[in-house]
Every structure is written in structure tokens, then in C-alpha cells.
Amino acid sequence: MTTFVDRVELHVAAGNGGHGCASVHREKFKPLGGPDGGNGGRGGDVILVVDQSVTTLLDYHHSPHRKATNGKPGEGGNRSGKDGQDLVLPVPDGTVVLDKRGNVLADLVGQGTTYIAAQGGRGGLGNAALASARRKAPGFALLGEPGDLQDIVLELKTVADVALVGYPSAGKSSLISVLSAAKPKIADYPFTTLVPNLGVVTAGSTVYTIADVPGLIPGASQGKGLGLEFLRHVERCSVLVHVLDTATLESERDPLSDLDVIEAELKEYGGLENRPRIVVLNKVDIPDGQDLADMIRPDLEARGLRVFEVSAVSRQGLKELSFALAGIVAEARAAKPKEEATRIVIRPKAVDDAxxxxxxxxxxxxxxxxxxxxxxxxxxxxxxxxxxxxxxDRLNRLGVEDELMKAGARAGDGVAIGSEEDAVVFDWEPTMAAGAEMLGRRGEDHRLEAPRPAAQRRRDRQAERDEAEQEYRGFDPFA
Incomplete structure (x- = not known):
């Protein structure tokens, strides 16, 4: 059964906005109370949040489809719909968000860092919000917008200061178990470690994290063995520690060739050339191991590498190694540029931007x-x-009609608004721009206008009766 997942494809859907309500106020003795339709609620967002207690993407491997709730529609009586609830998805520290093409959308590092993966739709306006002096009683409301649908890829890159790399069974898990409180699985067969193990080491006043990466073999950067799956976990480290087995039982292997193979794989993977290196000659508690360490140490130092002889079993050389790593980590932290205060960047719209x-x-x-x-x-x-x-009317005020004319559009030409997937297509008529005039004074209700004086109403009624009588007297049935 899968217990560690560091790459998943996630399908997220934000909530749809609620529809606005078209309603007219009704109350005893107030038959024409005017529009009172409320606005629809906003759809919920899908938000990724870094949570230190989460260490794997396993939950999203089993349940890759996640959806926020929709906003509620508006109601009469100027009651707005309830907003949809945001869906908060906790992710491990060091999670990288990519689109399906591999483009990085966000790099989530640090407790509480957030990223909105899918934006909820806006709620539609009710007819009360659409009322104006010219449109006193709109008989319509706006629909809520659909929420975003996104297919994203989450990749976990372990946030560690020190990365232990080396061949399978070189002793990386044993080393991290004695340097920290981590308890990885340890055995004498290859590929015992199937997932990165993370431990915390305290050396003097410096506290740093150390990770052992599952064993690399030749061809790891091309997908052979486990290397390709876990090479990404060394990208964030400040120092690389080559753990070399000086007591290997394989006759065709030796520590120097192991180092060359691992370095070739790291170079092929790319992006790690400037990281400081330390070489750890492990298992020197074995007589043959100590002899081999004495033989190859001059060659390693000739390459400019710092060499430490250690034994995870006898704890030989561990203190010196931990303090040396602490020094390198402290230097790397001091060299990092300090985080600047958040700057607000204002990008005004161009004058000619329609x-x-x-x-x-x-x-x-x-x-x-x-x-x-x-x-x-x-x-x-x-x-x-x-x-x-x-x-x-809205499109006309925005200038769409004028731009269509400038582009050479004529009556009857096809016009599409939107992308090819969800466009609205219609045959354009220039008079469409005058939609309000074509449909008359939409939304107006003369019954809602201020009442006329009683004398004026009597005169108007008398004039209507006189006009009707004149028409009747002038009617000739034989004409």
C-alpha cells in the first residue's frame, strides 16, 4: 500500500456564484413597492495552505477531485445569498504547484503560505441593485458566474538543509538515525529506503534539518531505479553529503567510482553544481573499511573535498561531522538575501486600453x-x-459597437464573444447598440411614478370620456 506520495495531479473546482433575484416588493396597502431582489452569494475558493503537520500528498492521490461550495441565490426582500465556503487544502512545506504543461504557478515554502488554486465565481446582482432612474423596475437579474476549473500538478520538494546521497545500502539511513531522532527503516539489502527520511539535528546553537534520499544508481536521472522520483528532494538543500561505503561486498564497486557515478547523475539532473560537497567515508569501524578509507582519502582531498571518516555503529566522527555541517548551513543562511518588505506594485491601465x-x-x-x-x-x-x-446597452457603452464598425463589420456578420470553447455567437445588427431604444423604456412602470393631483386626474378622465363620445357620434354604420 502506498504510504508516501510526492507528486499528484489534482482537479479542483471553485464554487459557482449564486444567481441574483428578480422580485417586486409586495405588502398590504403597498401594491407597488418596487424591486427588492437580493444579490447572489460568491462561490467558494479552493486554497492551498502549507501545513507543517502534513508530510505527504497521499490524501490527494486517493481523492484527486476537490470542489468548493456554491454561493446561494438571492431572495426577495433584499436578502442576499450566502457566500460559498472556501475549500482549504493543506499541503506539505516545499510543495510546488504546476500547470499541466509544467509551468510553475507557485512555490509554497513556509508555514501558512497560501495559493488560490481556483477562484470562486461572482454572485449575480439582483434587480434591486440594477434599478436606476431610467430603469425603475427591472424585470430581470444577473446570473452568477461559474467558478474556475483547474487541473494542477503538485510536486513535493523536501525542505532540508542537508541532503545525504549515495548508493543503496551505503549507510545513509543509519547515519541519519544517529545524528537525529529520525527512525528510518534499516536493513542490509538494497533499496531499503523507499521514501525520503527527514531528521532534525542540533549542533551547538545551530539547528538544521537533514534528509536521506533513496538510493541512486547509474541511470537514475533517466528514470532507472528510484532516483528520478526523488532527485527533486535534493534541490532545496544547502549542502550535499556523499555517503561512501568503505566496506562494500561488491567486488566491481569502490568508493571513488561510486562518487563519480553519483556526481554524474546529479550533473545530468542539473541545478546542483554550486552546492558545497562533503564526503563521508562510512563503516570505518570495520578493519577493511578503515584500510580502504586511508587509501582513498588523499585522492578525495586532492579533488578539494572535505572528508570525514565516521561509523554509525560506533558513533566515531559523528560530532565533528554534525558541527561541520552546522557551520556550512549557518554560512548558507547568512548568505541568503534578507526578505524585503512586501511592495505594492501599481500597474495603471494604459490610456488607450479599451x-x-x-x-x-x-x-x-x-x-x-x-x-x-x-x-x-x-x-x-x-x-x-x-x-x-x-x-x-453595456456593450455599447463599453465601445464594442464602435470597434466592430472600425474592424469592418457589417449587418449580418457573425460576432463571437468569448473563447472558442464557450463563446456566444450571433449575427450582428448595428441597431443592437441601441437596445434600450428598440425595446422601449425597459423596466419603467408608470404606476411607480409620483401620483398626479386629484384635479388633474379628473380632467384627464373627462378628456378621455369626451374623446370617446366624439368618436361614437362620428361613427357612420353605412359608411
Missing amino acids: GFTVTLEDDGIYRVRGEKPERWVRQTDFNNDEAVGYLA
Whole structure:
């Protein structure tokens, strides 16, 4: 059964926004109380949050589909819908978020670091919010926007100061078990370690983390063995420690060739050339191991490498090694640039930026792309003529009509608003820009206007009766 997962594909869906409500206030003795439809609630976001208590992506391996809740629709009486609840997904420290093409979207390092993986949809406005002096009683409301749908990849890169690398059974797990309180599985057969083990080491006033990476073999960077799966866990380390087995039972192997093979794999993987190296000659408690260490130490030092002879069994040389690593880690931390205070970057919109574009495509369709036009289309109920006319007015005020004319569009040409996947396509008529005039004074209700004086109402009624009588007297049935 899988117990450690460091790469998953996650399908996240934010909540949809609630629809606005079209309602007219009704109360005894107030038959025409005006519009009182409330706004829809916002859809919930999907948020990734770094949690130090989480060490694996196993939960998302078993349940890769996650969805936030939708916003509630608005109601009459100016009652707004409830917002959808955000879905918070805890991830391990060091999680990298990528899209399906491999582009990095976020690098989550540090407790509490957050990233919004999918944005919830906006709630639609109710007819109370759409009322104006010209549109006193709108008979429509705006629809809620759909939430984002995202397919993302989560990769875990262990956040450790020191990485132990080496051949299988070189003694990395034994070394980390005596340097820290970690209790990895230890055995005398290859590939005992199937997952990275992490431990905390205290040396003087310096506290640092140390990780042993599952055994590397030739071809690991191309996917052979376990190396490719776990080489990413050495990317964040400050120092690489080569653990060489000086008591190997394999006749065709020796510590120097092991070092060359591992270095070749690290070079092939890339990005680790500037990390300081330390060589640990392990198992020197065995007589043959000590003899071999004495033989190869001059060659290693000739390469400019610091060499430590240790034994995880007898604890020989461990104190010197731990303090040496602490010194390198402290230097690396001091060399890191200090985090600057958060700067607010203001990017004003260009003077000539209309907020949308109009392009003529090969099939003769004029495509309109822009955040506002596409959002307005998603919010429109096309089964309601008044709502369609309202959309026409908004597009006209934004300048879409003028840009279509400049682009050469004529009556009857096809116009698409949005991307190819979810565009709204219609045959364009220039008079569409005057949607309010075509449909009349939409939303107006003369009954809601201020009442006329009683004398004026009597005169108007008398004038209507006189007009009807004149028409009756002038009627000739034989004409």
C-alpha cells in the first residue's frame, strides 16, 4: 500500500456564484413597492495552505477531485445569498504547484503560505441593485458566474538543509538515525529506503534539518531505479553529503567510482553544481573499511573535498561531522538575501486600453475578447429579452459597437464573444447598440411614478370620456 506520495495531479473546482433575484416588493396597502431582489452569494475558493503537520500528498492521490461550495441565490426582500465556503487544502512545506504543461504557478515554502488554486465565481446582482432612474423596475437579474476549473500538478520538494546521497545500502539511513531522532527503516539489502527520511539535528546553537534520499544508481536521472522520483528532494538543500561505503561486498564497486557515478547523475539532473560537497567515508569501524578509507582519502582531498571518516555503529566522527555541517548551513543562511518588505506594485491601465479586443478570424467571424464582455455574457439570461437588451446597452457603452464598425463589420456578420470553447455567437445588427431604444423604456412602470393631483386626474378622465363620445357620434354604420 502506498504510504508516501510526492507528486499528484489534482482537479479542483471553485464554487459557482449564486444567481441574483428578480422580485417586486409586495405588502398590504403597498401594491407597488418596487424591486427588492437580493444579490447572489460568491462561490467558494479552493486554497492551498502549507501545513507543517502534513508530510505527504497521499490524501490527494486517493481523492484527486476537490470542489468548493456554491454561493446561494438571492431572495426577495433584499436578502442576499450566502457566500460559498472556501475549500482549504493543506499541503506539505516545499510543495510546488504546476500547470499541466509544467509551468510553475507557485512555490509554497513556509508555514501558512497560501495559493488560490481556483477562484470562486461572482454572485449575480439582483434587480434591486440594477434599478436606476431610467430603469425603475427591472424585470430581470444577473446570473452568477461559474467558478474556475483547474487541473494542477503538485510536486513535493523536501525542505532540508542537508541532503545525504549515495548508493543503496551505503549507510545513509543509519547515519541519519544517529545524528537525529529520525527512525528510518534499516536493513542490509538494497533499496531499503523507499521514501525520503527527514531528521532534525542540533549542533551547538545551530539547528538544521537533514534528509536521506533513496538510493541512486547509474541511470537514475533517466528514470532507472528510484532516483528520478526523488532527485527533486535534493534541490532545496544547502549542502550535499556523499555517503561512501568503505566496506562494500561488491567486488566491481569502490568508493571513488561510486562518487563519480553519483556526481554524474546529479550533473545530468542539473541545478546542483554550486552546492558545497562533503564526503563521508562510512563503516570505518570495520578493519577493511578503515584500510580502504586511508587509501582513498588523499585522492578525495586532492579533488578539494572535505572528508570525514565516521561509523554509525560506533558513533566515531559523528560530532565533528554534525558541527561541520552546522557551520556550512549557518554560512548558507547568512548568505541568503534578507526578505524585503512586501511592495505594492501599481500597474495603471494604459490610456488607450479599451479593455477588450476585436479581431477578424479566418472564417469571417469577428471575435470579441476581454474580461468585461466575457463576464457580462456569462451573467446574462438569454431567455429574458430585457436582460439581453441590458447586455446590449453595456456593450455599447463599453465601445464594442464602435470597434466592430472600425474592424469592418457589417449587418449580418457573425460576432463571437468569448473563447472558442464557450463563446456566444450571433449575427450582428448595428441597431443592437441601441437596445434600450428598440425595446422601449425597459423596466419603467408608470404606476411607480409620483401620483398626479386629484384635479388633474379628473380632467384627464373627462378628456378621455369626451374623446370617446366624439368618436361614437362620428361613427357612420353605412359608411
